[in-house]
Amino acid sequence: MIITDEAKKILEEAFVSNDCDCLKATLQKSCCGTSLVFYLGKLEDGDEPVSINGISVLMEDDVRKRAESVTITVENGELAIHDDASSGCC
Template sequence: MIITDEAKVVLEEMLKENGQDSLQATLQQGCCGSSLYFTFTNKKADDQPVLVNGINVLMEGEAVLKTNTVTLKINEEGKLVVEDTAQASGCC
C-alpha cells in the first residue's frame, strides 16, 4: 500500500476529527468477489499496525495481499481516493 504525502495530510485530519489513531483495511464480499474496505479505528494493545507514510494501518490475512496494489491519493478535485491497479474496470 502506498499513501501519498497529500493523502497523508487528509487522513491525519480525518483521524483527528474522529478521535481515531488508525486506518483499518478489511475485506468485504461483493458480487464480484472481495474488495477492500477502509474504516477508522483505535488500535488495541495487542494490535500490530503497519506504518505506511506515518499512518497506522491495521490489516490481516488476505487484506494484506489486496493492499499490495493499492494507492491512497488525492484526485484532481481534492478528494481522497483509493486507486487499485489490480482491479479491473467495471464489475465482473
C-alpha cells in the same frame, strides 16, 4: 499499499477530528470476488499495525496481500483509492 503525502495529510486531519489513530482495512465479498474497505479506527492493546508513510494501518495478512496494488491519493481535494488489481466488472 502506497499512501501519498497529500493523502497522509487528509488522513491525519480525519484522525484528529474523529478521535481515531489508524486506518483499518478489511475485505468485503462482492460480485467480482473481494473488495477492499477502509475505515477510521482506534488501535487496541495487542494490535500490530503496519506503518505506511507514517500512517498506522491495521489489516490481516490476506488483506495486506490484496492491498499491495492499492494507492491512496487525493483527487479534487478528496481521498481517492486506486486499485491496479481491480477488474472493474461491477
